[in-house]
Amino acid sequence: MDKYIIYCRKSTDEATKQVLSIESQVAELKEFAKSNNLFVTEIITESKTAKEPGREKFNSMLKSIEEGKANAILSWHADRLARNSVDGGKIIYFLDIGKIVDLKFPTFWFDNTPQGKFMLSIAFSQGKYYVDNLSENVKRGIRQKLRLGIWPLKAPFGxxxxxxxxxxxxxxxxxxxxxxxxxxxxxxxxxxxxxxxxxxxxxxxxxxxxxxxxxxxxxxxxxxxxxxxxxxxxxxxxxxxxxxxxxxxxxxxxxxxKIEKPRTDGHRFAFTGLARCAECGAAITAEIHHKYYKGTDRCADYTYYRCTKKLGKCSQKYISEDNLKSEIKRIISAVALPSSWQSDWKKWFEEDKKLETKLVSQKSHNFENEIKLQDLKVSRLTDGYISGDIDPEVYKLKKNEIFEEKQKIAEKIAVLKEKGGLWLEPFENFMLRAFQARKIAAKNVVAEELRSFAKSVGSNFILEGNSLQTDYKLGYNTACSERAQNSPYFATRSLFAKRRRRDSNSRGC
Structure with missing residues (x-):
């Protein structure tokens, strides 16, 4: 008897779409299984988009199938299983090697034959096309709103x-x-x-x-x-x-x-203006305390930092400059990468630079070919118009469409030349700081250098008691979270590359 896993999914970005809720899918599929005498071993539900690979529960289902715990899947529709080529390819591959012997969908016909797998691949491709087309339409709509001076997101307060x-x-x-x-x-x-x-x-x-x-x-x-x-x-x-x-x-x-710029009474303090108070949000100021030591008959000066308390009552106390330095060094050392990785990272980075240059050149060549194709279309259209085969109104309409398409391609070429490989420089700066961080945190650097380095790796510094917290900038969280297991070069690099591609896409590239 075939052992089925019920898989139900609804993406968070489908909240307003006419897609059955997970609860409704489960109920419908249970009824379908009962009426068709299907043996169900497990019900898996997931609230995550399928446009990118990496769904935990989907991968868990495939692992169970690979281990022989099940050999069939029951889902509402093929697009519940995959909207990307990687996951769709895995399903079809499992069908090819016999790990999956059957797929059943109440809303989609499937038969485990070459024709059935062909239809399934088309269904997966349609799902991917829907995602890609939706994404492109959204980006195009945002670009148009920006041209018209319209804020493209949720309206601000008021x-x-x-x-x-x-x-x-x-x-x-x-x-x-x-x-x-x-x-x-x-x-x-x-x-x-x-x-x-x-x-x-x-x-x-x-x-x-x-x-x-x-x-x-x-x-x-x-x-x-x-x-x-x-x-x-x-x-x-x-x-x-x-x-x-x-x-x-x-x-x-x-x-x-005036509120956020603390007064220093003639003194220059390295860390004023760096952080805000966690309790009330006011700026952190500094002052010098003088202490007399009777035994040695000397007077020593100590610098302390505290909340300005300009925004109302606040219970936060002082922190000494030495303790604040220790907190800043802790934040910096947390992003330090082992020096033993540096040669590999440098080698990989040089390879990426060459590859990116090649990709930009290839994309530019492809765009230029598209321009030539549009020119060819205009030439053929003009020939048809001159020969009388094409109506004047149709000619104007089609010519305008081709002109607009050429403009879009020209914009893409301009953005590519300006922004191509843009992620390389910030990623290289990230690498330099991450490998330099351990030295900065270990040695007795001047306070201004410590402050400058801290601001280069983090933002939104918040001081609460004797603890300083920050939001790490792009790349550092990934590098720190994964460095215990392996060298996170590729995971970190992809963040910068994705940011560059996302920014370029918003400009039409």
Missing amino acids: YKNHPVTHNIVIDKKLSKLVSNCFTLFLNEKSFVKISRYLASNKVFGGKGKPLDLTRIRRTLTNKFYMGQFFYKGEWYKGTHKCFIPKELFDSVQSEIK
């Missing part, structure tokens, strides 16, 4: 996304709250009071808690309220209406700078 025009419009109720927040800050100079004010008006953050101070600050400094917005590393002039007067916005920015 605005809303119009359900019909998809433009950003003013939310009459929330915009008044935002205006009041700006005025309140100008008068009270307190992020905490704004958070309380919004909570009293039933505006909360995640899990029903008051908005955190970082989000309050982000709102008060958001240039979207001045008609500008920042997306994917570029500034754009927005076409949305503004409801915050420029004078009010500028005054608030000035007050925020």
Whole structure:
């Protein structure tokens, strides 16, 4: 008797699509199995997109099949199993070698024959085409919105996304709250009071808690309220209406700078302005304490850092400069890579540079061939128009379509020449810092150098008690999390390459 595994999947990005919920799929498939006398050994459910390989439960199912615990799969449709060529290929390969003897779908016919496997491969390809086409359409829509000066994501606080025009419009109720927040800050100079004010008006953050101070600050400094917005590393002039007067916005920015820039009373302290207080969000300042030692009849100076407490009551205490240095060194040493890896990384990086140069050249050549193909289409179209075989209106329409396609290809070539291999430089800088980190953390470097190095590997430093935390920049988390098992060169490199490709894709490359 064939042993079936029921596999149900619904991606989080399909929440609004007409796809059965996991619970509904399970119920339907159980009923299907019962009516067709199928022996089910296991039910596997997964909430993850299938557009990329690497689904844990899907791979677990294939492992069970490989071990002989099951030899058939029951799923709602073929696209529940795979929307990418890798996973689809695994299913078909298992059919070829007999590890899988049957697939059943209530919404799709399959027979374990050459014709059936051919139809299955088409179904998998359709799933992949759907994902690729959807992704390209979304990117194209975002690019068009940016050209029109429309913010392409969820509307900022005080605005809303119009359900019909998809433009950003003013939310009459929330915009008044935002205006009041700006005025309140100008008068009270307190992020905490704004958070309380919004909570009293039933505006909360995640899990029903008051908005955190970082989000309050982000709102008060958001240039979207001045008609500008920042997306994917570029500034754009927005076409949305503004409801915050420029004078009010500028005054608030000035007050925020005063609060966040600690006074040093004539002294220069290396770590002021590096971190913010975890409790209240205010800046961290420094001061010198003088201590007299009676036994040796001498006076010593010690530097301490503390919260400025400018945003309200705060219970955080002092931290000595030595302890703060130790925390910074801990953060730096956490991203250090073994020097024994350096020669291999350098060799792999040089290979990547050569490969990237070759890929850019090949892509450029392919795009140029596409341009020639479009020119050939225009030539044939013109010949047909001159000979009278093509109607003038059709000729104009088709010629415009070809012209637009040529423009898109030309844009891709321009972006490729400008951005091709762009990930190599930041990745090389990451490598240099990661291999230098151990020396920086170990030796007694000057405080300014320690601060500069810390800011190069992390951002958003938060001080709580004697503990300093940070958000590591691109690459460092991956390198640190995987270095215990193996050299994470390829996993880290792929992050930079993906970022470059994503940024290029947003520009049409």
